[in-house]
Amino acid sequence: MDEKQVLAEVITILKPFSRAPEALVNCTLKTSLRDELCINSARLVDVVLGIEDKFGITVTDEQADLVTTVGDAVRLILESRGAA
Amino acid sequence: MALRFEDAPARSWTALSYVERATLAVARGLHRSPHGRRWGFTWSTLLVRMLVDALSSERLVVLGTEHLARLPADRGILLAPNHRSFFDLFVAARVAYDHVGSCNRLYFPVRSRFWYDSFAGLAVNVLATGCSMYPPIFRPPPKRSVTRAGLDFLAAELRKPGTLAGMHPEGTRSRGTDPCALLPPEGSFGRVVLLARPSVVPVFVDGLSNSLFAEARRALAGKNAPIRVVFGPPLTLGDGSAVDPSGLRAQIEIGRRALEGVAELAKSGL
Numbered sequence: 033m034d035e036k037q038v039l040a041e042v043i044t045i046l047k048p049f050s051r052a053p054e055a056l057v058n059c060t061l062k063t064s065l066r067d068e069l070c071i072n073s074a075r076l077v078d079v080v081l082g083i084e085d086k087f088g089i090t091v092t093d094e095q096a097d098l099v100t101t102v103g104d105a106v107r108l109i110l111e112s113r114g115a116a
Numbered sequence: 117m118a119l120r121f122e123d124a125p126a127r128s129w130t131a132l133s134y135v136e137r138a139t140l141a142v143a144r145g146l147h148r149s150p151h152g153r154r155w156g157f158t159w160s161t162l163l164v165r166m167l168v169d170a171l172s173s174e175r176l177v178v179l180g181t182e183h184l185a186r187l188p189a190d191r192g193i194l195l196a197p198n199h200r201s202f203f204d205l206f207v208a209a210r211v212a213y214d215h216v217g218s219c220n221r222l223y224f225p226v227r228s229r230f231w232y233d234s235f236a237g238l239a240v241n242v243l244a245t246g247c248s249m250y251p252p253i254f255r256p257p258p259k260r261s262v263t264r265a266g267l268d269f270l271a272a273e274l275r276k277p278g279t280l281a282g283m284h285p286e287g288t289r290s291r292g293t294d295p296c297a298l299l300p301p302e303g304s305f306g307r308v309v310l311l312a313r314p315s316v317v318p319v320f321v322d323g324l325s326n327s328l329f330a331e332a333r334r335a336l337a338g339k340n341a342p343i344r345v346v347f348g349p350p351l352t353l354g355d356g357s358a359v360d361p362s363g364l365r366a367q368i369e370i371g372r373r374a375l376e377g378v379a380e381l382a383k384s385g386l
Contacts, residue, residue, distance in 0.1 A: 073255070073302070074287070074299065074302065077302065077364065077368060078300070081364070081368065090360075090365070091363075093307060094260075094261070097261075098257065100257055
């Protein structure tokens, strides 16, 4: 899976948790999960668990803390899959 | 692996404000010193007990204390109440204190806002609770390594007999009108449980407001404004040696189980 494919999957995971669905339309790697997609910390946990399920990776609390943008999520997935 | 304050990355320390670093240093100093710990515990048990008793003893409807009396004495106790009021942890701990046998350390982790980002917050914490509102939970991601170090300190304390702590699995306060509606769990609670393997006691608390003045007024109403405190059986944690305490899914699962226990108590307590 390349970065574009992972990004598309991440956007699909984010959809049910974003309170700003219009921001998802023009979503880039720099889009902030909290400020632009309006995903609060409790929902962010669900996003990370959704990523674990979809990509078959395990995320620690420390790694989850570093996920603040869509690009951070994509990078985490690519790195975790690369390390597996 | 447990994280010590000394090992938290420099970027997390520099993310803290000057005031946050100063207040945390004072609180750490108090909790590291045997005299400070002893003073804090004595002060908090005296004052919190006096205050809670004055405001609530006539109003308390307590169920399930038999579960507290049966807890093993070889580890600490972590109360896991629902979170609707600023005072629910203190009331639950006050009631539990009389039923758990030996107790010589009290901890109530608290969000850093006000309590650790202002000297006024620290003063209230020290004077009103003997600094038992410790460790602080810093929410912004750059500061979370310091939060984790605090949680891991709490876990180390909970491995010792005689520690009584209270922590909300929900992490934040529920503001809805339904007292039985619970928010989703956060990871911090699960991290502490997975690291320490304490006796985890679900608690349902209902009938408290967020105002000390309102509570004083209600105290005058006596039994017409009851406070329900229902303790449940401790969670069965199993061996858990194969579970990574830093795994987010495992942490959330522990929080979910504690909240399921609280939800059961809510049904029985109303």
